[in-house]
Amino acid sequence: MTTASGLRPMTAGELTKIVLNKEELFILDVRNQSDFDDWKIEGESVEIINIPYFDLLDSVDQALEQIPSDKRLLVVCAKEGSSKFVAEQLVQAGRTNVSYLEGGMKSWSEHLEPVKIGDLKDGGSLYQFVRIGKGCLSYMAISSGEAAVIDTLRMTDVFERFAREQGATIKHTLDTHLHADHISGGRKLAEQTGATYWLPPKDATEVTFPYEKLEEGRDITVGNTKIKIQPIYSPGHTIGSTSLIVDDEYLLTGDILFIESIGRPDLAGKAEDWVGDLRNTLYNRYNGLAQDLIVLPAHFGKVTELGEGGRVIARLSDLYRNNPGLNIQDEETFRRTVTVNLPPQPNAYQEIRQTNMGKITPNEDEQREMETGPNRCAVHDK
Amino acid sequence: MNTNITVDAKGMACPMPIVKAKKALDSLQTGQVMEVLSTDKGSVKDFQAWVKQTNHELTQHVEEDGVYKFYVRKV
Incomplete structure (x- = not known):
């Protein structure tokens, strides 16, 4: 026009x-x-x-x-x-x-760009949804007419429409942790589609709604594809943070590990307490996984992290070589990096956490206002 | 507070509250006070920044029942 x-x-x-x-x-x-x-x-x-x-x-x-x-x-x-x-x-x-x-x-801030990450072994595909204006990433695994959505953003209609276009029914929505920078659409999307909403129990101690416990040993199956939730309890950004291995090939790291940075441990007010967990997850837990896993984080901090077509993706072994957050050998230096001189906290992060727990129910305009600004979940974001 | 002019920008979106306020302020004498009423939450920071860089004086800024009231003294 x-x-x-x-x-x-x-x-x-x-x-x-x-x-x-x-x-x-x-x-x-x-x-x-x-x-x-x-x-x-x-x-x-x-x-x-x-x-x-x-x-x-x-x-x-x-x-x-x-x-x-x-x-x-x-x-x-x-x-x-x-x-x-x-x-x-x-x-x-x-x-x-x-x-x-x-x-x-x-x-x-609200635009989501779906990009295909790859095909799954038994048929089906994995998609990444790039919220380019805010740096948030969601995922949808689709297989045999079923879909699981991971770290769903507030704009649930986008996911519903995409699943419909792919001829898939949304069966599961999963959050890798209780988000502090954006309002989760996981619970709403589950309610709208009759799906099951999964949340790590250690992040859910104060929630006001029913949910399924996302924890080690409870594999979730989507169509023919197995989404494993195996010993990837990976605390540090939050105490419940849980990573997901999809199809033995993709490692969804939530807000623990990004492409050019690592997660910050202070958004629930426990930086000092969670430093050890964060270090253990990044330097021991992930190190013990297959190094050819493809890392898919829940955020990007800089446009330089956007790859071909907007994909935010990297091999775990490459991150161990190139990501500064995985190359701090001295524990005291690590502690200081993730607790001192952190970027400002995301806009309204306390209210966003309360919303994601179901404790407050702001209207759509208020939610939009709360989400204003960048995500700032990584220690190296400015 | 004694005001010399009131700009009712309730229900208006950016940039109109400031466009109207600027016009009203231009009509005032030094020392006179303008009252601006706005319902646009997004314009609060704009309004503060605008007054600051015009060097006039934002004497008061209150919110009552979703209406933002600004009082500006012309310098």
Whole structure:
């Protein structure tokens, strides 16, 4: 759709493709500086500047001076209104090739891009859902018309639609731990589809709803595929954190191990207590697993962690070579790395934990507001 | 608080609360006070940042029943 002025809306999906294909784009973000500094659109081929819209009410000359004339331009704000307002003025001033982000950062935060990770041995496939704006990752294993969703995000309709398109019924939803950076859609999706919701019992001591205990020895079968929940009790980010081995090939590490970083142990307020667990999981438990397992984390922190087509994926042996968090030999240095000078905690993380326990039930707008900003679950995120 | 002008931006979304507030502020004399009413939670930080960089004085900022009230003294 193009308006009379030549101004086009760009959807979060279109922007995702641009970022993943590394197409050149210049972004003018017109939110206030603190919101911009906290969280913004990133991409290897993306150049971005921040001028708040209230500095551009009288004249957009200041913006025009800083925007290269030959690049495609996207104007972004929190919801859409201000970006459209500024973009219209830029078009009136003669700038061409201008878009505004439809739905603003709100839509960017909620967009999920499904990418196929691979085929499973007995038929079926594993998909990763990349929440590119916030750095969250969900998974869906599909086999013989059945599906399991792991670390489901709040946008449950996306998973329902995807499963339907694949001709699969969602039988299980699993959370690797009680999340603190985003609201889990696991329980809601299970309620909507009649699936079983699984949660590690040690993270669920305060929850207000029934669930199945996700623990070692209780294998879950999806269609013809066995999702093993074997001795991968892997505490450290939370006391219950549990990893999943899917089809003997994929290791879903939750928020314990990422591609370029490791999980932080402080989001439930127990950094010092859980340092030993985190170290044991990363340096002993995972070390004892088959090193050719393919690691699939629940987050990425930097756009450089996005691989081909947006996949966030790495072999365990490669992570032992390259991930700085797996190469801190001295225990005291490790303790300091994961307890001192951590990045700021995610927005509203206490309320998010309460929501995921079922203790509070915010409405959709409130949930959206609570999830604003980056995930910040890794120790190396800034 | 004595106010010289009230901008009712209830129900309006960005950027309108600040567009209207700016227009109203431009019409005031130094020392006069503007009251702005807004229901847009997202504009609270914008409003604070805007007043700060215009060098006027945000004298009060309260929330009552979902309505955000800002009082700005023109400097």
